[in-house]
Amino acid sequence: MFTDPISILLFTVTxxxxxxxxxxxxxxxxxxxxxxxxxxxxxxxxxxxxxxxxSAKIHACIxxxxxxxxxxxxxxxxxxxxxxxxxxxxLHVNEIASGLLNVSIESATGKPITEVVVDHQLASTxxxxxxxxPKEGRQYEQEIKNDEETVAYEVHLQSVGHQDEAMHAVxxxxxxxxxxxxxxxxxxxxxxKASHELRTPLSSISAxxxxxxxxxxxxxxxxxxxxxxxxxxxxRLQRMINNLLNISQIEAGLMHIDRIRVDFQELVERxxxxxxxxxxxxxLEIHSQIAEVDLxxxxxxDMLYQVIVNLLSNAIKYTPEGGRITVAADTDNLTRSxxxxxxxxxxxxxxxxTDKVFDKFYRVENYRHxxxxxxxxxxxxxxxxxxxxxxxxxxxxxxxxxxxxxxxxPSERGQRKAA
Amino acid sequence: MTxxxxxxxxxxxxxxxxxxxxxxxNCGYSITTAVDGEDALYQVKxxxxxxxxxxxxxxxMNGLEFAHELSKDSKTAHIPVVVLTAxxxxxxxxxxxIPNVRKVxxxxxxxxxxxxxxxQLLANVPIRASEKRDAA
Numbered sequence: 001m002f003t004d005p006i007s008i009l010l011f012t013v014t015x016x017x018x019x020x021x022x023x024x025x026x027x028x029x030x031x032x033x034x035x036x037x038x039x040x041x042x043x044x045x046x047x048x049x050x051x052x053x054x055s056a057k058i059h060a061c062i063x064x065x066x067x068x069x070x071x072x073x074x075x076x077x078x079x080x081x082x083x084x085x086x087x088x089x090x091l092h093v094n095e096i097a098s099g100l101l102n103v104s105i106e107s108a109t110g111k112p113i114t115e116v117v118v119d120h121q122l123a124s125t126x127x128x129x130x131x132x133x134p135k136e137g138r139q140y141e142q143e144i145k146n147d148e149e150t151v152a153y154e155v156h157l158q159s160v161g162h163q164d165e166a167m168h169a170v171x172x173x174x175x176x177x178x179x180x181x182x183x184x185x186x187x188x189x190x191x192x193k194a195s196h197e198l199r200t201p202l203s204s205i206s207a208x209x210x211x212x213x214x215x216x217x218x219x220x221x222x223x224x225x226x227x228x229x230x231x232x233x234x235x236r237l238q239r240m241i242n243n244l245l246n247i248s249q250i251e252a253g254l255m256h257i258d259r260i261r262v263d264f265q266e267l268v269e270r271x272x273x274x275x276x277x278x279x280x281x282x283x284l285e286i287h288s289q290i291a292e293v294d295l296x297x298x299x300x301x302d303m304l305y306q307v308i309v310n311l312l313s314n315a316i317k318y319t320p321e322g323g324r325i326t327v328a329a330d331t332d333n334l335t336r337s338x339x340x341x342x343x344x345x346x347x348x349x350x351x352x353x354t355d356k357v358f359d360k361f362y363r364v365e366n367y368r369h370x371x372x373x374x375x376x377x378x379x380x381x382x383x384x385x386x387x388x389x390x391x392x393x394x395x396x397x398x399x400x401x402x403x404x405x406x407x408x409x410p411s412e413r414g415q416r417k418a419a
Numbered sequence: 420m421t422x423x424x425x426x427x428x429x430x431x432x433x434x435x436x437x438x439x440x441x442x443x444x445n446c447g448y449s450i451t452t453a454v455d456g457e458d459a460l461y462q463v464k465x466x467x468x469x470x471x472x473x474x475x476x477x478x479x480m481n482g483l484e485f486a487h488e489l490s491k492d493s494k495t496a497h498i499p500v501v502v503l504t505a506x507x508x509x510x511x512x513x514x515x516x517i518p519n520v521r522k523v524x525x526x527x528x529x530x531x532x533x534x535x536x537x538x539q540l541l542a543n544v545p546i547r548a549s550e551k552r553d554a555a
Contacts, residue, residue, distance in 0.1 A: 195505070196476065196505040197505075199505035199525075199526045199527060200432055200435075200505055200526065202526075202527050203432075203435060203505065203526040203527040203528060204432070204434040204435060204438065205527075206527040206528075206529075207434075207435070207438045207439075207527065207528065207529070207530050208434070208438055210529055210530055210531060211438060211441065211442060211530055214530075214531060216441060216442055216445050216530070218445075222441075229434055229437075233434065
C-alpha cells in the first residue's frame with residue numbers, strides 16, 4: 001500500500017502524532033484525575049477540620065458543663081474543698097472553702113496554693129502532699145484562725161491520679177468540728193453535773209451508815225433519825241436515777257407513751273388528795289379552781305399525773321408555812337387546749353432565773369437551803385408536756401411574791417406522735 | 420492533845436452539815452456551821468475558827484472563792500481549809516491552788532477520815548483562835 005518512502009514517512013509521522021496525542025490525552029486525563037483526588041482530599045480534610053473544630057467546641061462545652069457539674073457538687077458539700085494540680089495551683093475551691101479562706105472562687109482558681117491559703121501550716125501541708133500521700137490519704141486535726149475566731153477542723157488530704165501523671169491533683173477536705181466539739185462539751189458537762197448531783201445523796205447515805213457503824217449515834221432517837229436520813233436520801237437517789245432515765249429516753253425518742261382519752265379533772269383531784277398530807281404538815285391550804293367543762297384530753301395519764309404532782313410538790317416545798325396554793329384547770333376554746341396552773345405564795349423566782357428553772361440540774365439559788373430536790377423534776381415536766389404532748393410549759397413569778405407554774409396541752413388536735 | 424479547837428463547817432446540804440458536826444463534836448471539837456460562802460465569811464469574822472471544812476459548790480460564793488477571800492486577809496490567811504467536792508475529776512489542780520487549802524477531798528467522804536484529818540491538821544496548832552475569842 002505505501003510503496004514510496006514519502007508515504008511511509010508520512011504514515012509513520014501520523015502514527016507518532018496519534019500516539020503522542022493519545023499520550024498527551026492520557027496525561028491530561030491523569031492530571032485531571034489527580035486534581036479531582038486532590039480536591040476530594042482537600043474537601044475531606046476541610047470536612048475533618050470542620051469536624052475537629054466542632055468536636056473541640058463540643059469538648060470545650062462538655063468540659064465547661066462537666067466543670068460546672070463538679071463545682072455544683074462541691075458547692076453542695078458542707079465541708080470546705082480545695083483541689084490543686086501537680087504544680088500546686090488551685091483547680092477548684094468550693095463556696096465553703098471560699099468563705100473560709102476569705103477569697104472568691106474566681107480569684108482563687110489558677111493561683112498558687114500558698115497565695116490562696118493564709119494559714120502557713122495548712123498551705124505547706126497541702127503543697128507538700130503533691131510529693132506523695134498514702135493510698136488512703138492523710139487525716140489530722142488542725143485549728144484555723146480566721147478574722148473572728150479559731151475553729152477546729154478535720155483536714156483530709158487525698159491524691160487523685162498517679163503522682164507522675166499530668167492529671168495528678170490533691171484534694172483537701174476541711175470539716176468544721178465546732179458542732180461535734182460543742183456536743184462533746186455538753187455531754188461532758190451533763191455527766192459532770194449528773195455525777196455531782198448523784199454524789200450528794202450518796203455522800204449522806206455513806207456518811208450516816210459509817211456513823212452508825214462507828215457508834216456515833218449514841219441513843220435510839222439519833223439512830224432513828226439516821227435511819228430516816230438514809231431512807232429519804234436513798235429515795236432521792238432513786239428519783240434522780242428514774243428522772244434521768246426518763247429524760248434520756250424522751251430525748252432519744254425511745255419513750256413509748258399510752259395515748260388514750262384521759263379525764264384530766266380526775267388526775268388533778270387525785271394529785272391534790274395525795275399531796276394534801278404534805279401540805280397540811282406545813283399548814284398550807286390547797287384551793288382547787290377546776291372549771292365545770294369537759295376537761296378530757298388525749299394523752300398519757302400517768303405521765304400527766306406526774307407533771308401535776310411535781311408542780312404541786314414544788315409549790316408545797318417552796319411555800320413558807322401558812323401559805324396558800326391554788327390549783328386551776330380550764331379549757332381555752334380559742335386555742336382548743338387545756339390549761340393547768342399551780343400558783344403559790346412562796347419565795348418567788350428572780351427574773352434572770354425564770355428561763356433556767358426548766359434546765360437539767362438547775363437549782364434556784366435561794367431554794368437550796370429550803371428543800372432538797374433532784375434538779376431534774378421541772379426538766380422532766382417540760383419533756384412530758386412539750387416533747388410528748390406537743391404542749392407548752394411556763395412560769396410567771398415575782399421574787400418574794402410567789403410563783404405560778406402553768407402548762408397547756410392541745411385538747412385533741414396537733415399532738416405529735418411519740419416515738 | 421487538846422480538843423478545844425473550833426472548826427467551821429460550810430455546806431448547803433443540811434445532812435452533810437449535821438453528820439460532820441456530830442462526828443467532830445463527838446471528837447471533842449467546838450463546831451460552827453454556815454450554809455454558803457457569804458454566811459461563812461461572816462462566821463469567820465465573828466468566831467475566827469482554827470480549821471475550816473467547806474463544800475465547793477454553793478450558792479452566792481462557792482467554797483474556792485471563799486478560801487481565796489480568806490487567803491487575801493492577813494487575819495485569816497493562816498487558817499487551814501479542807502475542801503469537799505462532789506465534782507471529782509472536773510476540778511483542776513489550778514482551781515485549788517490556793518495557799519490556805521490544805522486538802523481536797525471527794526464526796527462521798529468518810530466522817531471518820533475527816534476526823535483523822537482534822538486531828539493531823541490541828542496537831543501543832545495552838546488554840547489561838549479560842550484565846551483571841553476569849554480576849555475579845
